[in-house]
């Protein structure tokens with residue numbers, strides 16, 4: 001592989017001519033996924049029917065897929081499950097965390113965290129008579145005191161791409177007796193993580209972004225080994241029972257992380273997720289992180305050259321403090337993004353004024369960085385974005 005090429009473009013099916021810079025929102029489709037789903041339906045569901053739960057290992061998929069995800073996240077297989085959505089998973093982990101810290105009244109998080117993270121925390125706090133405290137990113141450490149049950153943060157900010165120092169926050173939290181729960185939605189599959197090395201307690205993350213698991217793919221949860229038997233899931237379902245097929249009246253938790261299973265897993269979605277994770281096979285996360293920095297850096301430099309002062313970088317300038325996406329502010333960001341999309345450069349818009357571009361080192365390359373920046377420069381220079389057709393808003397941005 002030569003300098004600037006994508007690390008595994010041949011593993012994806014991306015429409016000709018499209019420069020796809022939205023893999024941080026919905027990862028591109030792996031070539032293997034349609035055939036795997038077709039085979040699952042024909043040879044497993046249709047043919048072996050209910051025997052497939054055992055014969056084809058369906059019942060264990062949340063664990064077997066997690067084991068494949070482990071090296072991508074820098075975690076142990078025994079610490080992961082692939083299950084539910086990120087939002088539901090977050091509720092489960094935060095609920096378990098506050099139960100494990102009785103008497104503490106605060107869930108600490110960051111102002112302008114991803115909305116679902118805030119809403120889940122608020123709902124849980126309302127239910128339990130607790131308080132959600134939100135502070136700015138640089139005020140987290142000083143806000144951690146003995147009233148805090150759990151600190152919950154998104155590792156890479158979904159707007160700016162700014163990265164928290166995970167190990168530093170974990171250390172302060174641990175010293176104060178609080179647990180930490182990280183949302184890795186914009187980190188997993190993009191950065192080289194070391195969850196144990198950074199003393200991470202709990203984490204959740206999204207399957208359909210950099211992990212390429214498909215729309216609405218199951219999320220993942222991480223629970224450090226040492227904590228697993230101390231935590232009780234707030235959603236006690238039969239799949240997390242010690243012996244689900246005993247059909248006992250009373251709940252008894254499974255050992256280890258399996259108690260965080262709730263209901264019957266979505267097998268089609270897990271099969272697609274497995275294909276998404278397989279796109280990382282044989283590629284070191286350090287190589288992905290390094291390439292991500294090259295791509296984002298190249299894009300920032302060229303956009304700033306071409307757009308002069310008309311767009312403002314809204315991401316950290318220091319590559320070590322950035323995730324794998326870059327945001328630029330423009331007062332008419334929505335229309336500018338629509339003009340880009342018409343010219344086959346697909347990023348997204350985040351209110352109030354951000355143009356957001358995600359770089360997935362598995363399938364994005366340097367030529368795309370250059371071409372996307374050139375097209376953006378052209379749209380800004382000519383004012384082409386200022387047309388009525390670019391101002392009409394869709395339901396999903």
Ligand SMILES: *Cc1c(COP(=O)(O)O)cnc(C)c1O
Nearest residue numbers: 085086087114154158183185206
């Ligand atoms: C994408 C994303 C989610 C998505 O949650 P869902 O339950 O899958 O809709 C949650 N948190 C963050 C930080 C995200 O970026």
